[in-house]
Amino acid sequence: MSEIVVRAATPADAAGMARVHVRAWQQTYRGQMPDEVLDAPDFVERRERFWTRALTDAEPGLRPAVAELDGEIVGIALAGPAQGEATPHDWQLYNLYMLAEHHGSGAGQRLIDAVLEDRASVLWVADPNPRAQAFYRRNGFVPDGASQGDAPREIRMVRA
Structure with missing residues (x-):
């Protein structure tokens, strides 16, 4: 049986990262986000443009990583300098997504370790x-009371 490998992402990974990003959103946010957002015909294309920019025109300090099984990307993560004016720390996990069929594999933990240390x-x-x-609580994060948005609503978690 093959093992999931976690490695730094490269520009060549943009298309695979986009597919994982969209599929993970569909698996995770169905019922919390409008179907027209999750099923938009150009959703993968828009995410691919995002990942291409993130991987080629990256701001200094961005740390992208992928989890891959038999050459296919099954998880993604991105961290870097914190965004926003009133953030309690200077480092931020922007995203971490695993395809549902790989939840519990340990790859999510390896991804967060790779991008956050x-x-x-x-x-x-x-x-x-x-x-x-x-998962984030197991990694030392706690809610700090801040929230934003409504579809879906997000809470901020921090780790000292």
């Missing part, structure tokens, strides 16, 4: 999203 960090997570919130 042991840094004090901040992240925003959908609420409700009990699985993700429990």
